[in-house]
Amino acid sequence: MRLRASLALALLAPALWAAEARAEGPRPGPAYQLKLELDLPIILIGGGMASGFAFMSEAPGVHCAPSCDKSTVFKLDRFAAGWYDPDWAKVGDIATASTLAAPLIVVALDEGLAHGLNDDLVIAESALITSALQILTSYAVARPRPRVYGDEASLESRSDANAARSFFSGHVANTVATSVATLRTFQRLGKPGLGYAMLGVGLAGSALVGVSRVAAGSHFPSDVVIGAMVGTGVGLALPAMHDSPVRLVPVASSEYAGLLVRGAL
16 A cells, blocks of 8 residues: 555656645746756757758759749648748848847846856757758758749759758747747746746747748748747757756655655756
């Protein structure tokens, strides 16, 4: 009987701690513990892989340039083939920069410079890793951008190496990753309300980024959807890799005895 009670207590420990954490209210930062043996490899590997963008001019161009056949495009994306609007590209760039900067600024202001910069590094790492994955995938898939399927864009922008790197949207992946990582940061700090508010702002910004990238002729809708999926995954994974200290608290009563696991959510 006592063994079953102890096992039940162990299984319920995370929920019990979450309820206690909510009752205690906000906790002082930082939300993450930085470790040289973890963060340095993340920065080096992510930065190294993302640097492939700098050598894009040496990569092959679009295989079907200067004008590709729309019938070869994935059916659900075919309507966007041939789209091109440079004004939407500018909107996308502004929306991307704003959506990436907002959570970093809010975290730094909320926690103070020292703790804020500590947690901002983890959030920034999520963007770095999504960039690395996007560069690697775009080189491997070499999917032509929508603008290649029409003649509105200049011949150069339809034939260069960048025109062959549509899959997947790195802009959307980056903004979604930082938005999700920011949510996890504020959840760890005991401020879920602020976290969900920032997530709402981030997802709204990411939606604008996605729409603008499609309207500009830079990505197909599927590129945006996959980018959002990758960004969500990385935004969840990077904070999980930076666990706060976990403590085992002994719990005993006349009916049961066991250990309560306490740590970051």
